[in-house]
Amino acid sequence: MEKTSFTGYQKLVIALLAVTQFTVVLDFMVMSPLGDILMKSLDITPKQFGVAVSSYAFSAGISGLLAAGFADKYDRKKLLLFFYIGFILGTLFCALAPTYELLVAARIITGLFGGVIGSIGMAIITDIFPIQQRGRVMGTIQMGFAASQVLGIPIGLYLANLWGWHAPFLMIVGLSILIAVAIMQGLKPVTKHLELKTERNVWEHFRHVFATKNYQIAFAGTALLSVGGFLMMPFGSAFAINNLQITQEQLPMVFMVTGIASIVIMPLVGRLSDKYDKFKVFAYGSIWAIIMTAVYTNLTPMPLWIIMVLNILLFAGIMSRMVPATSLMTAIPEMQDRGAFMSINSSLQQIAGGIASIVAGLIIVQKDKNSPLEHYPTLGVISIVVILLCIWLVYRVNIIVKHKLGPKKPVSETV
Structure with missing residues (x-):
């Protein structure tokens, strides 16, 4: 596939969206490494912590659904600023929350605004960058995830x-x-x-996008894509501290090393996605993620450097799924539907993740504050099953995209 270079303004857009993504991802990601501190400081159970994590996800999902009908009616820059300012205020409320109940309320407010930002960013990317560039763009934008581990979380x-x-x-x-x-x-x-006028009102536009079969396949694929991460991630730091015997002082180093590795891996995956078949990159990444999930969730205490290496290998599989899958999803909607599609897509992803966090909180058991987490391998098994289902759905998305981009081939509404 021919490689096209970015203009100066495109590079600026990538940088702005990447740092925006960095803060939004960091706001969500920091809950996981703070999990052990929060459970001990606020004297809450794993179930309650799962609620604190999922409250953001559920409110983000509801917000995205409510915003979907409006997402293609306004300047995307204005929408981005509106929701980003709301996100800042919600995060400030989190910083000021003195109790568990107020923290949950603040997480809900943050999710109402923060959950829509990613979908607006995806719509902007799809408007500005052709499909031939999006693998590299997504690899760079999602470096916000890696940067949050290298700098933000430590x-x-x-x-x-x-x-x-x-x-x-x-x-x-x-x-x-x-x-x-x-x-x-x-x-x-x-x-x-x-410029693409539509006579549909807000509700009709939402219903049209939600009811389109090709879009529904993409929605299902994206929702499942997030479930595996939401099952394991919220309790990742508690598992590392209580099961693998990593100390609170060592934890920032684990996140930093993994993040540095991700900064190298993610752009590489993006370039491979643009150069080769995106679905094949996704499928190979999924197989690797299955192997590493089975290994990591069954770990016992061992030297810190081994845990770091295994953590890097696990995240390599996760990132090798996210970048090509997200690039494929952006090619599904028509231009006049992109904002609504991205909002609904993000919402269903957040809601699915919220459900997964609740389920994880119900499965995980900790007898007291310093006891090992029980049933973490069960979360790994569920994640593996979800990854297998996701391969099938992303394969169907890949067929839709190939039909859409192929020469004079009609897009089938039922694949």
Whole structure:
């Protein structure tokens, strides 16, 4: 596949969306490494912690569904700024929350705004970048995930160890304010989709997008894509500390090393996705993720360097699934449907993840604050089954995309 270079403005857009994604991902990701601290500080159970994580996901999902009908009616830059400012306020409320109940309420507010930002970013990417560039774009944008591990989470954990679990949220607020100003100054209005007039009102537009069969296949694939991560991730730090005997001081190093490796792996996966078949890259990544999930969830205490290596290998499989799958999903919707499609897609992903977090909280058992987590391997088995189902759904998405982009081939509504 021919490789096309980015313009100066495209590089600026990638940078702005990447740092925006960094803060949103960090806000969500920091809950996992703070899990052990939160459960001990607030005296809550794994089930209650699962609720705290899923409250963000459920509110984000509901928000995305409500916003879907409006997503293609306005300038995408204005939508991005509106929801990003709301996200900043929600994160500030998290930093100020003195109790578990108020923390959950603040997470709900943050999710209402933060859950829509990713879908708006995907719509902007799809409007500005052709399919031939999107693997590299997604590999770069999703480096926000890796950067959150290299910089955000270790710094956040360091601050949490010094001043308590509120400190990482204050750090995110300060950084996000600077990024919001940069978006105001650097991003041009994104309004090309408004030139495609539609007579459908907000509700009819939502119903049209939600009811389109090709879109439904993509929605199901994206929802399943998030379930495996939401099953294991919220309790990852508690598993590392209580089962693998990693200390709170060592935990930031684990996240940092894994994040540095991801910064190398993700752009590589993006380039491979653009150069070769995206589905094949996804399928190979899924097989690797299955192997590493089975290994990691059954680990026992061992030297720190071995745990770091296995953690890197696990995340390599996860990232090798996310980048090509997300690139394929962006090729599914028509331009006039992109905003609504991305909002619904993100919403179903968040809702599925919220359900997975609740399920994980019900499965995981911890007898007391310092006991090992029980039944973590069960989460691994469920994740493997979900990954297998996801391969089948993404294969169907791949067929739709090939039909759509092929020469003079009609897009089948039923694949």
